[in-house]
Amino acid sequence: MQPATPDPVVFIGVRHHSPACARLVSEAIRALRPAYVLVEGPADMNTRLDELLLGHRLPVAVFSHYRDESRVATSWAPLCDYSPEWIALREGHAAGAEVRFIDLPSWHPAFTERTERYTDRYADAEARYAEATARLCAHFAVDSVDALWDSLFEVTDAADLQPRLDAYFELVRGDAEADPGDQAREEYMASWVRAALAHAGGRPVLVITGGFHQPALRTLAHRNGPADWPEVPAPPEGALGGSFLVPYSFRQLDAFAGYRSGMPSPGYYQRLWETGPETAARDLLRSVAERLRAHGIPVSTADLIAARGLTQGLALLRGHPYETRVDVLDGLAGALIGDDLEAPLPWTTGGPLGAGSHPVVVEMVAACTGDAEGRLHPGTPAPPLVHDVAEQLARLGLADADASLTLDLTDAAGRARSRALHRLRVLGIPGFTRAAGPAHGADPVFTERWEPGPATGREAALIEAGAYGARLDEAASVVLGERVRAAGTDVGPLAGLLFDTVLCGVGPLCAELLGTLVTQVSQVPELGPLGEVLAAALGLWRHDRVFGVARDRLLGEVVASAVDRVFWLAEGLHGGAGVDFARLRALTAAREALLHAPDLVPVTREAAAAAAARIGRDPRAPADLRGAAFGLRWALGAPDDPAPAVRALAADTLGDWLAGLFALAREEVTRGTAAEGEGLVDVLDGVVSALTENDFLTGLPALRQAFAFFPPRERERIAQRLLDRRGAHGSARSLLRTTADPLLLARARALEDNVARLLERHGLGASR
Template structure:
């Protein structure tokens, strides 16, 4: 018989379908094929023995790629009932040669359909949504998952595998018929067809079994038939390799049912993996009972009362729905609908999640959340001990052991002024940046100006650490290199977002990634000169100035590049502030930016192109600009006092008196944000207190105006810490020649705003009674006898 006469059997499957997994196993045992070709990354073919080690599933092939233009990461998950996994295992057991036949995960044809955190088995269901919509209407079901369960997963006893295969072929022919393959699909399908032709040329008289996602099956069958024997290749298709200068590779990682679940955002396959594991292991009747039992146990563990009557009602509803819908056994949807009908008595403002696709939204009913979680299951995969791991895993293990952190079970306090404490801190921060679980930073310096020289790290659950380390290995073989590469990637992704860059700068300092700091500083210096967001600019200025002034611990104090960022940012703050116009309300981010510029003028005037005198002149112009927001005018006025520019008390009184009642609090908020210490402790040119000037203006307000402005006034005085507020209260008591406790004034039994409104209401009632001659008569004086 000619070599090309052997048939190619194309089996379209749905990823993570127990029914498809059983069909794959039955087909391999019946056909005894020479070759089993599976949709999966062809660059893993040389490592098939590694993949078939005795892992505890679920596991995934993690693939990564990075060059100057593109970053891509992808997962190819496999669980006990994945058809691809059954094809690998059963094919090897049957003596067949097993091969993956799809392009590597980093290839643009694979990664192009999805975002950078992609899943290879992200089915094309979105592209044939019209066909599945019509099918759902015909079979009167809510979504494609319920449709699939009724057609394929929960079938009658003794269903013939050939009947199931014919039904699958018809389904995939229908849905592919409505979907036009794009260029990426055609590239992948041409590549997979080349593997099919190469296998047919080598198989002799034994068949070739081709197992791919159902979307690709009709196209592969047509491509193989069209090309025929004349197109048989001389060798196997070449496996593409990353171009020069790019980094890429693949490793096995542990996976979990939580990651597999569509309700948690997984892009492909079946939701509720725990339920389908029961379906795979025990069949439809036991799966339905297992789901009912799991939901019951979870709800009772959360304190939700479930009576025997509730469970009987749920069971009856589930069985009735299954009969009504024509299911031979209860499906997942039948069980969940029965439980919801019996247990949820509240009105729901959204569809039940198993009637749609996608992650759970905020506000989902708590009972529904627990039901979905019970369906997910708790399974977590584990790699075989002989599985090769990326070098980063060994590097981190060695570093943690050398620093005494490998088996830490109690909180760890680090002294950042000591070399060992700083080394341990940098290691833990690098792990934090890479997203590796195990330690959580409970306290430590929050920014460069924070006078804190210790850190407290608390050990936590290490679940997921191995998988996170394997995935972090995509960034480098050493921990410091990996952290620097990830921070560099985030720097490029931040674009013009100054706030993100400021946070990345401090992270780079904490991680001790010196060369990266220089790149970050160069990027920041280039971007602050074009910044248009005053609040974000203030964040950058505050972070950079704090590091430039105080960072003796991390070693960047007085850095020249850092000084350039400080000077450019401070100059830009004044330029933007002069052109800022707006209405009422205090933008605290803008006020913090002006306060940061004040600190730069105080502590690093040589870095700015404009000195304190020029800044004071700019502040004077802003304070007199009627179009500027009231809070900004107050902050500009306070900046002059903070810079030591003498002013007569007259302008202060005039500025306060000129402020409208509804903006007086905003004006004071700006003043206190920039010149709080000067207001609390400073004096005017004639020796008077600024507090006295403010009190004079506020005391002169009519009662009604005072009530209007009181909320904003309270916000303004919140800038003072409790001790300073107490001192101000003492001065106000002294100013009024009153005796009493200043502290008691700050600790009223009720909200001061409520008290003020109550007093105003009482006075209005008294005036109304007086107007109508209804004032209460004074109480009679008691008679004194004897």
């Protein structure tokens, strides 16, 4: 590297988390002694750069968040020991330079072009120059950009590293235009460079950015423009945004776990940074062997010797002065796996590990990842939510809980502890897991059990959750409200969100959620999801005596709107075979509303019975829905004679029709078995007895499914009725205890009959 340059500004384009680039930055600072070191990073952190130098254990990340009425955005800018940005901050400060972050804040509209809501700030636009890197990979005969980078930059002793980096980034960016977001970012960063040049007094200015931006900044920084320090944009009025430091980990940083920018295998590159390429290669080989042996996968000394030989041979064949990461991994794979692979090796394709990866590959990747976890200095500022949660957990006796907790929800103290834990749950804060408790508003369970769990990542999760509010109840309210809006017209998730809101006790939001539900249930296109919401709302309206929402007016409006929609959808439903249990549950919930909250719903019993009659007569309606309509009329006190309906059914639809009937009127059917005269069971017995063997086998699975609606005691009562019809004596219970699957027995009987008929046909004298 040339220590002196005629240009007062030196641009170093880097690959994020590259040890080679980090060394280059360190050498440049020592050689140049610059007045300013400008670093790609969120400029809103400039007044708080001292926080980064408090003595944290890396990796850590700058977590940025933004929230307004229409958009929520979060991003991370990770820093580890060998991140060029971290070296620029630490050594620039130590050298007496003024260090500044020069990129736009992460909430800025320039970042809204990214498709993910949760994004990495350093995820530069590699996709836009994939074609150039693909050509380079083909030219150098390597499988991936990571392998290309290692061979060109990480394991070389070249003294011309910076010119080579410049040429590389010029080539991969080429003439491609950046998208509007990156153009805005580059214009903003260039304005910082111009200001630094104006204030440097002739001393050098060092600019450290991702290599993608460097070619553009070289041009933009020398254009005429204002030389004043740029203003840091503030969030729009009414919006909330900010940045905090959070602990990070190598697992989060690893490309094999889904991180989109920088280097994969952070554990390996930490060794490379600390010890150099030769030692890092030997350490990686040893680490993989130790992990495999610890997990019971045999690795012999001969295997390791073979792997070492393959690694060295591959490095020589590929022209590497030292073994690269991929050389080591390929050597290990060749020695330990051989041909036993069903998918490409992950370091040849990039991205996270796929399901079913070879166990040796999994341990190799884990060894490359490392297990380092960052820790913030105790003096690091944290968002208000962190302090609010600490105060609440201490007050409720939950701060040091390390044993199972059983909470009485009928007790005010137990309810307060439950609400705090549920609020942490919806925010995704680790530490406690709900093991038992009420599953819905009608569940007659009044205790909860919570189990303590690993608190790994708790500090980072709390800091990140601080983006939603300063208090625990406020943050939980915002998260639930956001999920409600995200659900849109899909009411399926809203049933769970409704109960979560009740469990969290976030009262003001409950009205917003219920108001949304009232509107949305009138637009639901399917009975199944609608039934879930109706059942949840009706259960809370009828039975809640713990959470304080029984007989709530808005809950009542949800119930009313849902019942009306159920009948509208049911009357228009045509086609389909089999039993749809979700829509049967929807009709069951509507029945419960008509029976137990008649003043709440806009549909009278008479109108509901009339609608059920129309559905039951509609030949285009599914069989289970027609049976449910018949059962609904029975439950509402307007029963019809079952004989004509049952006798008109084909063998292949009889069971489906009965499933719908039993779902809506099981108790009425059971009572009918004890009544005088011919009832449904008698009619059904006659119909089934008249079926041919083939028809019986066809209809048997659906019939068994239908009668599964009855508990054992009621099935025994039906069996007794059948015995009485035949004048037989014996135990009805014994009829329910078969030694084999009844369907299998029926098929065996049919097979025996077929064999007997075949023998008779050929005159072999077998009698049936």
